[in-house]
Amino acid sequence: RKEVEQDPGPFNVPEGATVAFNCTYSNSASQSFFWYRQDCRKEPKLLMSVYSSGNEDGRFTAQLNRASQYISLLIRDSKLSDSATYLCVVPSSNQAGTALIFGKGTTLSVSS
Amino acid sequence: EAQVTQNPRYLITVTGKKLTVTCSQNMNHEYMSWYRQDPGLGLRQIYYSMNVEVTDKGDVPEGYKVSRKEKRNFPLILESPSPNQTSLYFCASNRPQAYFGEGSWLTVV
Numbered sequence: 001r002k003e004v005e006q007d008p009g010p011f012n013v014p015e016g017a018t019v020a021f022n023c024t025y026s027n028s029a030s031q032s033f034f035w036y037r038q039d040c041r042k043e044p045k046l047l048m049s050v051y052s053s054g055n056e057d058g059r060f061t062a063q064l065n066r067a068s069q070y071i072s073l074l075i076r077d078s079k080l081s082d083s084a085t086y087l088c089v090v091p092s093s094n095q096a097g098t099a100l101i102f103g104k105g106t107t108l109s110v111s112s
Numbered sequence: 113e114a115q116v117t118q119n120p121r122y123l124i125t126v127t128g129k130k131l132t133v134t135c136s137q138n139m140n141h142e143y144m145s146w147y148r149q150d151p152g153l154g155l156r157q158i159y160y161s162m163n164v165e166v167t168d169k170g171d172v173p174e175g176y177k178v179s180r181k182e183k184r185n186f187p188l189i190l191e192s193p194s195p196n197q198t199s200l201y202f203c204a205s206n207r208p209q210a211y212f213g214e215g216s217w218l219t220v221v
Contacts, residue, residue: 034210042214
């Protein structure tokens with residue numbers, strides 16, 4: 001299994017739709033996980049941190065399944081402004097400290 | 113305000129002309145890293161540093177050098193740039209989540 005694997009998409013959804021992205025990881029010892037959002041060729045920005053079973057922030061919900069080693073991101077009531085690439089991020093198993101491994105990202109396009 | 117600042121933001125250079133991309137963070141983080149991002153390949157780590165004077169290779173270190181003489185600064189050096197180093201470069205500072213600079217678009221002709 002790759003360290004971090006995401007479905008690249010693209011996911012094309014209408015405004016108001018609910019969409020979910022999954023991410024699988026290989027490092028079973030990982031304790032903290034992150035979802036980042038990246039707009040076209042701009043820097044990635046932290047969207048959510050996931051430290052236990054899950055986290056919710058408004059329309060965004062992140063869930064963690066340690067047994068199956070996957071993380072999901074659910075976006076409810078999609079907005080045009082949600083169009084971006086979403087990166088799943090997990091700690092590296094090869095480096096000590098706070099090294100992170102970034103998935104290649106899932107692209108979301110929300111249309112009116 | 114937590115910030116990672118990298119310069120230059122945009123640069124076109126010629127093959128073989130040494131260049132340095134600077135990176136500075138104001139969060140007193142120990143861990144810093146450099147990434148390049150190319151279409152379809154995602155973020156790939158070039159070099160990382162776990163503290164002052166402690167640096168190590170990431171996944172794609174060939175053609176790059178780094179130094180970490182102070183905690184806040186982590187410059188990326190291209191001694192002899194080649195066209196395959198044309199890319200978008202990001203500096204990041206971690207604790208544990210990563211804070212990124214705005215990116216440096218580098219074109220080598």
